[in-house]
Amino acid sequence: MGGNSFGKALCITTFGESHAPAMGVVIDGLPAGMAVDMDLLNSMLARRRPGQSHLSTARTETDAPQILSGVYDGRTLGSPIAVLLANTDQRSADYDSLQSVLRPSHADHTYMAKYGVRDPRGGGRASARETACRVAAGAFALMLLRNEGVSVNAYVSSVGAVSMKEEPLSVDTKAVEATPVRCPDAEAAALMMALIEEVKAAGDSVGGTIRCVISGCPAGLGEPVFDRLEADLAKAMLSINATKGFEIGSGFAGTTMRGSAHNDPFATEEGRIITTTNNSGGVQGGISNGMDIRFRVAFKPVATIAVPQRTVDVSGQPQVLTAKGRHDPCVVPRAVPIVEAMAALVVADHLLRQRMQGR
Amino acid sequence: MGGNSFGKALCITTFGESHAPAMGVVIDGLPAGMAVDMDLLNSMLARRRPGQSHLSTARTETDAPQILSGVYDGRTLGSPIAVLLANTDQRSADYDSLQSVLRPSHADHTYMAKYGVRDPRGGGRASARETACRVAAGAFALMLLRNEGVSVNAYVSSVGAVSMKEEPLSVDTKAVEATPVRCPDAEAAALMMALIEEVKAAGDSVGGTIRCVISGCPAGLGEPVFDRLEADLAKAMLSINATKGFEIGSGFAGTTMRGSAHNDPFATEEGRIITTTNNSGGVQGGISNGMDIRFRVAFKPVATIAVPQRTVDVSGQPQVLTAKGRHDPCVVPRAVPIVEAMAALVVADHLLRQRMQGR
């Protein structure tokens, strides 16, 4: 009941503290005989890695994944796949001074309240490094989805107050990866990068949003009551560090619309039933309808900043904290593959569940 | 794997189609010896019931709950509590004409894609009536929470483009229940009601948002990785019919803030560690920090409208649909107790889980 597992048909379990020798993930429930694409695994991890550009922390992680089990001769065996990620750049010393001070908007206080003990060497399980394990698992989910014609692509849709002017219907992955900020709109990307540089220079941080689009998903995935596709996606997204919101289809903006404008008319296209608009975001009644699944995730500004902050220590005494660790001024560019990974895990889980219908 | 259960420590399972003799819920995992408050159960159901005001559908449901098991002499036995809700006002005839037409933004199409069959008598499991079962279960969760000093209160924060000017820190439940629209701001409530009347007259529908505030929650609830408190709340909310978004604390607006402004400074109040702002929304690192848990849920305009709509039938032939069923022009006033119920189930689940720490 420690909540370190995710998924029902395809279930992953992550483990590891950021300053221990290694972290890892166990992936249980992948069918046997699936070809393993190491390039996809490595590129997913590379896109999440810190230090890929001047926009992110200098903390380096090699993230060379070690597959301990479940794969033989390039194919899955049907047994659990364990992937180990060594922690090569552990600088516990950076954190020593933090032992007794409660960092604002970090998990120090809540961990003490929950467990009564805390690993002072870093963020413990709250470390963003834990998400590398999810990305590794998500890469395997993407392999399964690709075989079924499903693609999952995310990009940065806003940084601070800088938003894309218009969001395209489909994702141009080349344009996404063209800049380190991972926004496919070149103009907006330039503004976003400038903003991140400015915030970084000020020792501060800024938030942003990520759009994710799932294409090629067959109609029929998701369960109608609690395990709705959007409910599982929402949980997946809100389980990522620093997320504060989720919306699908028309989202919060849709609350101001009239039903007559919001309803997505059905039509027929090449013998297939489609909708001519997509305010539903690809999900109706909790179940995919065959249109693109479109959702957006809100990330708060990262809590670790160089600006001095007022806080208290564990005994409640006032303190002024000036953090010295290495952290990103803006988390969204590196969070793009994390969002893709978690989305892929949700869709793959429901794809396997739907097989039980025997249809 | 049909996804009709919710919760790990406190697990509920709902069943029933809207046009069958009865629906129900089984609640498993409530501790023994807890006093059962029938008034709370009945008032929760009454607040969700259709036909309570001119703002909602005329469809009447008595919702007199029948407790079949798990309670003896006014106290829980520790065994599963089954609550049956008879469906007294079934008018299948209203739905007969819909059998072959795919209603826009309903689940007709996706159910066919998923199951290959469909109960033509109504919305099947997609019917909003299913949420009555959740409200009944949520009432039991609220009884448990009340014993621990936790309260859960929601209200309507916007209808269409009409929003409250300022959201209060605490909820005035009297003011919430003062008007049928369940907005505690009298001025906004009047505008909201006028808007709903206007939309109703036009045979149309409109969306809205609900704010929920959980007070008195002890620090330490929630698990740090996948089963974060906000992740489970997000899933709970997105599993409610017609929801399109969830945000906690600063939410989407927080994405434009700087970390130095967003971070919640710790301070001490009466020997207890608090934060002086609450952009975190009461949760840090996935775990409650003892402050109020504040989140907001987006509801789309209900899909059933009297305005004629273009669509297709199951064979893909174009059709014009004019719905005749009885439905609410705006769902948010009646969704308030549903949001409270689902929130209560999440917090109660984590409260029981935290007991396993033995602290």
Added chain:
Amino acid sequence: MGGNSFGKALCITTFGESHAPAMGVVIDGLPAGMAVDMDLLNSMLARRRPGQSHLSTARTETDAPQILSGVYDGRTLGSPIAVLLANTDQRSADYDSLQSVLRPSHADHTYMAKYGVRDPRGGGRASARETACRVAAGAFALMLLRNEGVSVNAYVSSVGAVSMKEEPLSVDTKAVEATPVRCPDAEAAALMMALIEEVKAAGDSVGGTIRCVISGCPAGLGEPVFDRLEADLAKAMLSINATKGFEIGSGFAGTTMRGSAHNDPFATEEGRIITTTNNSGGVQGGISNGMDIRFRVAFKPVATIAVPQRTVDVSGQPQVLTAKGRHDPCVVPRAVPIVEAMAALVVADHLLRQRMQGR
């Protein structure tokens, strides 16, 4: 976590105390479109029912199942199937005197230790009546299995010291149902019935064993580590009231064999790989091998007897108990359909799980 659910892909949840108005079961995860065989459901319940012969208690239950949901027009909808069983013959008075006396080898003492409260009207969840819900659910599992060519048949293999001389390879269901004791060996059946009559006359009870044979099960069902087919069968059987043991294939007797005699040689029959002996009991490495699955279950003598017994009351004071309720002198004849039902639920669960392999 109250443990009232069973199964992963096909999950059932039972509820109800024996002396409440009704008990029931919710079956979640059955594929849509499956024809519902009411005759099978009714005959399974009839075979479990008390009062079917002079060998069992006079307590009458009609067990007319009411299907509340999940079925329309004779077919499953894919939604949860709720079956209600009314408790028509409740005689709480019989139990009044038992309120404070701890009945030997009943659950009175352990319920108090667990919950601190107890429903004095009967056995609570420990009542054998709970198994009627399992039988109803098992009937649905059998419908699924029958469509896949799998049959599940059990019979009484011993009562007290009276055993069948030789156990046949296949089950003659006609011979099983020929006598109320449900032993297909007419000679042994006569001795068993005489023994039960004798025990009944003495106000005492006696135990016995049930053999179950699952035929037509495809190779490949079961998971290799924890969710082995035999592990799930063992759990299913030991979750039935009054069971004390489980063995599969060679079982306890096999512990005295040499490997060279115990190993089942592979051979080919009509192009299909078979084993020429079946000490494995149809399962190897936790996975079905296509041969008959054969296991045996031990039932203790029922605890309720008319013979006066020494015990204590809840305050620890010595008491002599003379039970007055109506109970079977031997439970195994009526437990045959319960064993079949639980076995069917296990196999159906694994059959659905195996579909996720996509093979």
Added chain:
Amino acid sequence: MGGNSFGKALCITTFGESHAPAMGVVIDGLPAGMAVDMDLLNSMLARRRPGQSHLSTARTETDAPQILSGVYDGRTLGSPIAVLLANTDQRSADYDSLQSVLRPSHADHTYMAKYGVRDPRGGGRASARETACRVAAGAFALMLLRNEGVSVNAYVSSVGAVSMKEEPLSVDTKAVEATPVRCPDAEAAALMMALIEEVKAAGDSVGGTIRCVISGCPAGLGEPVFDRLEADLAKAMLSINATKGFEIGSGFAGTTMRGSAHNDPFATEEGRIITTTNNSGGVQGGISNGMDIRFRVAFKPVATIAVPQRTVDVSGQPQVLTAKGRHDPCVVPRAVPIVEAMAALVVADHLLRQRMQGR
């Protein structure tokens, strides 16, 4: 749904093939702040290790456990504990010749039927080496139980036809560990060892039984319906390689008793309610009653033998197999800590679950 996890409150997940670089286990749900006893962990692994005596295979495993996460400064953090066990003595060559031949009573055939692929380097997940991961996890469960005054001790009660004459009420662990066969009865132990030597010399194998006794378990653990303590123990035991049976309390022998002799009379001892006999085996109605929990497990003779055997290859062609690997002639002496580990995991799981009652 791959079935590689076990437990609900305390959940373990194992991974790894026997011939890969390492195997491991993730333990989720252990409370924070618990002292970690490395000596207990190491001694449990040592007792399971092959090559500890002339009675077992010469295959050497060092089993030096590497704790990757969840422990800091000698105490649990509340986060998942990952333990890695390197596979140091991999001789895949021994297995090469087996690639296409189906070894009788092994999982070769069923793995192919299930997955369509197979890791030819060894037993895959069916390898007995997987149980080392369970023993490591069980050691942590034992640490938790010890803090609550619960002990778990097993011993060999029979090898082939050689049984202990009388089974003692309590376990003399010193006597158990006095001989490599782990039978506390010196006379029987000598006969058992002689039998194993004889069988080994013949290139054959033999089965046996293990008795397990859990003492100090508080009354109230276990759930009354499906998750009965004995049901979870039965599943745990039947999930161990080579097991064919489980019985608790009077077990199969109890089926021949009369209820008047089988019922365990209640009495009072030092103000505590006890039973004067223990045919129930410490569990009544699925819930522990405070008496010793006593059960017995049947192990078949190991399938790998040096005697030539008739079988077929994957294409169905007849073959004669003469195995060359290194395997134990009798598995029970080394299975003692595995039985203890799995039993400890079950009881610890229920101990944590019972905390949710808040009693």
